[in-house]
Amino acid sequence: MFNSRLLGTNSLWPLGKIVCVGRNYAEHAAELNNPVPEQPLLFIKPATSAVAMQAPVRLPTNVGDVHYETEIALLIGQTLSKVKPAKALAGVVGVGLALDLTLRDLQSELKKLGHPWERAKAWDGACPLSDFVDVAAVNDWQALELSLKINGIEKQRGQAKQMLTPIAELLSHISQTFTLLAGDVVITGTPAGVGKLAVGDQLELALTGLLQVETRVI
Ligand code: ZN
Numbered sequence: 001m002f003n004s005r006l007l008g009t010n011s012l013w014p015l016g017k018i019v020c021v022g023r024n025y026a027e028h029a030a031e032l033n034n035p036v037p038e039q040p041l042l043f044i045k046p047a048t049s050a051v052a053m054q055a056p057v058r059l060p061t062n063v064g065d066v067h068y069e070t071e072i073a074l075l076i077g078q079t080l081s082k083v084k085p086a087k088a089l090a091g092v093v094g095v096g097l098a099l100d101l102t103l104r105d106l107q108s109e110l111k112k113l114g115h116p117w118e119r120a121k122a123w124d125g126a127c128p129l130s131d132f133v134d135v136a137a138v139n140d141w142q143a144l145e146l147s148l149k150i151n152g153i154e155k156q157r158g159q160a161k162q163m164l165t166p167i168a169e170l171l172s173h174i175s176q177t178f179t180l181l182a183g184d185v186v187i188t189g190t191p192a193g194v195g196k197l198a199v200g201d202q203l204e205l206a207l208t209g210l211l212q213v214e215t216r217v218i
Helices: 026-031 085-091 104-113 167-177
Strands: 003-005 012-014 017-022 041-046 050-052 066-068 070-076 092-099 127-129 145-150 153-159 185-187 202-207 211-216
Touching (some): 085 092, 092 202, 092 211
Antiparallel strands (some): 003 012, 070 092, 070 185
């Protein structure tokens, strides 16, 4: 079972579910030739998909391209059910980073067939998660910024203010359908620049000013 760590505390947060948002940045939707959805596109990864980000990322074999998607992750600290946006952020205790690893070739096949995406998105190891920084360190939610470098070259950079559905509205929207419980994690979509991982890649991920994580692909 995966436990999230909230930095600066001794508390461990047993992971429940990971609620994920697709196409929350317009430029990423465009790069995969996907239309921008009218409402947030939601899916769930099970707790069994989570692994520690700083541990090497183990690529599954014989499954086609494995894409990275760097995302801002939110650690939920209290039950959120059918909350208004104005109340939603109070339910978040930590911010961190996630890699929404995606079997892109398989996902394309599943999309064509009209099948669910779980086989491409929810496999064991499909969600490397970082430790979480206390939300007290967040002065401006819209200013949160993530970045990813692979082998020293910047591949992704995105700010929360570019999200089609901002974080408070997103949590409110999710909570209308899925009750969020303490220990659940919400990952908020990826900016443009997704691509394929290869064995030996060195990854440097950052939440600007708050968190840095290095990992590698094996
Ligand atoms: Zn994603």
